[in-house]
Amino acid sequence: MRPLRVLVVTAVAAERDAVCAAAGPYTAERLPGGYALHRPVPPVDRSPGPAPVALDALAAGVGPAAAAAATATALTAAALTGEPCDLVVSAGIGGGFAPGAPLGSVVVADAIVAADLGAETPEGFTPVTELGFGTVAHHPDPALVRAVAAAAGAQAGPVLTVSTVTGSAGRAAQLAARHPGALAEAMEGFGVAEAAAAHGVPVLEIRTVSNAVGPRDRAAWRIGPALTALTAAFGALPGALRATTSLGAAPAPQPAPSARRTP
Ligand SMILES: O=C(O)c1cccc(C(=O)CC[C@H]2O[C@@H](n3cnc4c(=O)[nH]cnc43)[C@H](O)[C@@H]2O)c1
Numbered sequence: 197m198r199p200l201r202v203l204v205v206t207a208v209a210a211e212r213d214a215v216c217a218a219a220g221p222y223t224a225e226r227l228p229g230g231y232a233l234h235r236p237v238p239p240v241d242r243s244p245g246p247a248p249v250a251l252d253a254l255a256a257g258v259g260p261a262a263a264a265a266a267t268a269t270a271l272t273a274a275a276l277t278g279e280p281c282d283l284v285v286s287a288g289i290g291g292g293f294a295p296g297a298p299l300g301s302v303v304v305a306d307a308i309v310a311a312d313l314g315a316e317t318p319e320g321f322t323p324v325t326e327l328g329f330g331t332v333a334h335h336p337d338p339a340l341v342r343a344v345a346a347a348a349g350a351q352a353g354p355v356l357t358v359s360t361v362t363g364s365a366g367r368a369a370q371l372a373a374r375h376p377g378a379l380a381e382a383m384e385g386f387g388v389a390e391a392a393a394a395h396g397v398p399v400l401e402i403r404t405v406s407n408a409v410g411p412r413d414r415a416a417w418r419i420g421p422a423l424t425a426l427t428a429a430f431g432a433l434p435g436a437l438r439a440t441t442s443l444g445a446a447p448a449p450q451p452a453p454s455a456r457r458t459p
Pocket residue numbers: 207208210211257258259288289290291292358360361362381382383384406407408409419
């Protein structure tokens with residue numbers, strides 16, 4: 197059975213390495229554009245049974261544009277080599293909105309929202325969709341979100357993509373008011389989701405909370421524990437993906453009856 201091929205896109209190498217730590221040794225493969233795609237070695241188990249899961253990981257750079265460019269490159273390369281990706285995951289640390297997402301917690305996006313893609317008007321911020329073009333949100337498959345969140349001990353909720361890290365209580369309050377229920381913000385999810393959508397591949401976003409969204413206090417970021425939580429979340433991901441039918445994975449085979457009785 198063909199393994200489920202999952203492309204995990206992080207911003208920085210420390211996040212990519214935290215993802216890879218969940219799955220044993222990796223080797224780096226060069227992609228067009230100079231990207232280093234980390235692939236597990238030895239190749240995933242191909243024995244019969246529920247589809248094995250191969251987690252490939254890529255550090256794309258910070259921000260939605262870098263994320264979209266790297267994701268599109270990796271998806272194109274995978275398709276051209278006859279091993280297309282079944283799922284793309286935007287992953288890394290992120291800021292958590294209080295009180296929903298405390299430091300160290302895990303969030304799986306049920307909506308991946310471009311929170312600052314729009315125009316400033318006399319009436320305030322207007323999203324591009326209200327200007328008559330584009331899209332500002334991607335909605336991952338709800339069954340997949342539920343399965344992954346349950347396996348990872350995560351909450352599910354909207355994750356905002358911003359190009360500027362929030363640094364004040366006022367901005368945090370604005371975002372929370374505009375996006376009720378938002379759990380986290382980060383800088384890449386929407387770019388990854390746009391590339392995935394262009395290739396017709398399902399997308400998820402998984403964030404572990406390193407800091408609170410609010411007044412800037414870089415010294416208070418708890419990056420180490422958030423990266424440890426990221427490794428744990430990705431340790432749980434293959435089991436959750438194998439158990440779901442959302443990605444077309446075949447259910448576990450039933451034992452063949454040893455002797456059939458005819459009536
Ligand atoms: O300095 C380090 O060791 C280090 C290790 C891992 C990651 C980093 C980053 O700075 C990652 C930047 C990345 O993190 C996301 N992020 C984290 N908190 C926020 C936030 O409050 N608002 C928006 N984005 C946040 C973001 O996706 C960045 O790309 C450093």
